[in-house]
Amino acid sequence: MTKKLKVRIAGIEFDARFEEEAAPKTVAAFRKHLPFVSKVVHVRWSGEGVWIPLGDMQFGVDYENHTSYPAPGQFILYPGGISETEILLGYGGVHFACKMGQLAGNHFITLTSNLDKLPALGPQVLWEGAQEIVFEEVDD
Known part of the structure; x- marks a missing residue:
């Protein structure tokens, strides 16, 4: 039986896919935390996005498949460094940044429905x- 990735935000359910070929280390590290439950808040510096502030949480990954401009429906994971560890979802135009300036995060999940x-x-x-x-893998 295969697994499907589902993401629920504010009661809306989205189908999603892991970007396993482009970001295999980030996907593997995140999968260890599934199901992952948190809260999203609106971004402060980056434009039209929501984010999950994760403080000093470490996923043990470096940059892979990184971007500063995620498209709507793309999740990126910033592994920490200049700013705190975080996950960001673009819902419109995003230029990923913090008060120190531009950042880049690993594009590792893409929403595929809704x-x-x-x-x-x-x-x-x-x-x-x-x-x-909520991020979770469910039986297909």
Whole structure:
């Protein structure tokens, strides 16, 4: 039986895929934490995105498949360094940054369904505050 990646944000369920070929180390490190439950908040510096601040949590990965401009529906993991470890999801235009300047994160998950719901997600998080996010693999 195969597994499918599901992501729920603020009660909206998305199908997703791991970017295993482009970011195998990041995917393997994140998979060890599944199911992963946290909260997303609106970004401060990066534009139209939501993020999961992870403080000093370490995934033990370096840069791979990294970008400063994730497209809507792409998750990136910043492994820490200049700023804290974090996961960011773009819902619109994003230029990934912190108060120290531009950052890059590893694109490791892409949403594959309900992308039409992303533009409303950002304002909801901005105006209503932190929303629950759950990443899990389920039987196909």
